[in-house]
Amino acid sequence: MKKLYPGGKAKVFTVSYDDGVLQDVRFVELLNKYGVKGTFNLNSRLMRQEFAWTHESGMVVRRLSPAAARSLYDGHEVASHTLTHPYLDHAGRDVILREMGEDRDELERLFGREVRGFAAPFTFWSREMADCARLCGFEYARISEESRSFAPPEDRFNWRAGIFHLSPDLEDFVDGFLATDRELAVCQIVGHTYDLDAAGMWGQMEDILRRVAACPDVAFMTTLEIVRYLTEKGML
Ligand SMILES: [Zn+2]
Numbered sequence: 711m712k713k714l715y716p717g718g719k720a721k722v723f724t725v726s727y728d729d730g731v732l733q734d735v736r737f738v739e740l741l742n743k744y745g746v747k748g749t750f751n752l753n754s755r756l757m758r759q760e761f762a763w764t765h766e767s768g769m770v771v772r773r774l775s776p777a778a779a780r781s782l783y784d785g786h787e788v789a790s791h792t793l794t795h796p797y798l799d800h801a802g803r804d805v806i807l808r809e810m811g812e813d814r815d816e817l818e819r820l821f822g823r824e825v826r827g828f829a830a831p832f833t834f835w836s837r838e839m840a841d842c843a844r845l846c847g848f849e850y851a852r853i854s855e856e857s858r859s860f861a862p863p864e865d866r867f868n869w870r871a872g873i874f875h876l877s878p879d880l881e882d883f884v885d886g887f888l889a890t891d892r893e894l895a896v897c898q899i900v901g902h903t904y905d906l907d908a909a910g911m912w913g914q915m916e917d918i919l920r921r922v923a924a925c926p927d928v929a930f931m932t933t934l935e936i937v938r939y940l941t942e943k944g945m946l
Contacts, residue, residue, distance in 0.1 A: 713894050715939065719929035721860070721887065721895035723922045724748065726852055726871065726933055728791055728829055730757060730779060732772045733903035738782055740916055744923035749933040750783050751791035751829035751852075754816035767908040776820050787932035789827030790814045790848070799834045806839055811846040827934045830854060840867040850937045852900070860887055860895040866937050866946055872898030875915070876905055884918050888925055894945065896936065897922070 715722045723746065727737065730752040741748050757779065762772045774782070792798075792809040793816070801809075810828060817825045828848040830839065835853040843851040850866040856877070857863075857870035873883045880899070887897035899918075906912050922928055931939065940946035 713943065713945070715894065715929040715931070717929055720927040721890070721892075721897070722929045722931050722936055723887070723897045724899075724931055724933055724936060726751065726789075726829060726898060726900045727903055728831075728900070729753065729771075729795070729902050729904075730774050730791075731902065731904050732774060733907055734774060735778075735782060736912070737903040737906065737915075738786065740912075740919055741786065744919040745930055746919055746923060747786055747930045747932045747935070749787040749789050749827060749829075749852075751789045751827070752779070752813075752817060753791050753793060753795045753831075754813050754820060755793040756795060757820075765904060765908055769904065769908055771904045780821065783821070787827055787934050788817055788821050788823070788825055789829055789852075789933070790817060790825055791829050792831050795831045797832055797834065798830075798839065803838060803842065806842045807846065810842055810848070814846055814848070826850075827932075827937075828852070835868065843867055849934060849941075852933060854900075856900075858883070860890050860892050860897060862894045862896050862940055862945060863937075864946075866941070869933070869937075871900040872896065873900070875899050875901035875911075876909060880918075881914075884922065888921065894940070898933070 725748040790813040793813040826849040828851040833854045852869040863869040
């Protein structure tokens with residue numbers, strides 16, 4: 711018999727967005743409107759510094775303050791994205807452990823709930839980082855490399871992103887997901903919500919959420935919920 715997600719759903723859809731910026735407010739409103747659940751990967755130290763930077767489009771991107779973020783993500787997952795968003799390519803183990811562990815502790819204090827997911831900053835990932843994520847108490851680590859696949863992850867500490875939202879074939883990918891009859895299909899879209907402003911793609915994103923939400927076969931879960939479900943079923 712075909713394996714299913716909770717509620718007897720054949721497939722699952724999720725989004726995983728990084729950096730905790732102002733545009734998350736509008737994005738969470740959209741997710742809530744369509745009953746879609748997301749994971750938001752935050753840098754607790756940078757949130758405290760009200761860190762802002764200029765995007766290549768000239769737009770100033772601002773992070774959410776702890777006060778602004780506190781209740782925003784209710785109903786969604788808060789996950790770690792390191793304390794300070796460093797390049798970890800040549801970092802020592804002590805630095806990696808601090809960036810992961812202290813961010814997790816800080817986010818748990820800030821949000822008053824457990825934080826068990828990790829998303830890598832930038833594109834570098836290594837076996838040592840996977841080890842460190844495990845040691846810091848995370849249950850999974852999502853990396854930047856795309857899988858372009860609907861297959862459930864095989865290694866939860868090397869969870870490749872489904873598709874980056876600025877990919878030109880985003881629509882085709884979503885169409886493929888809606889059409890697939892692959893067992894336990896997963897569609898994960900990853901990105902940063904400031905891109906939705908910079909690329910003028912709020913309408914396109916809402917259209918995707920509307921179409922997926924209208925499909926009766928699709929469950930909506932956070933990345934952590936998917937990991938836990940697949941683990942419980944002995945699939946991961
Ligand atoms: Zn990031």
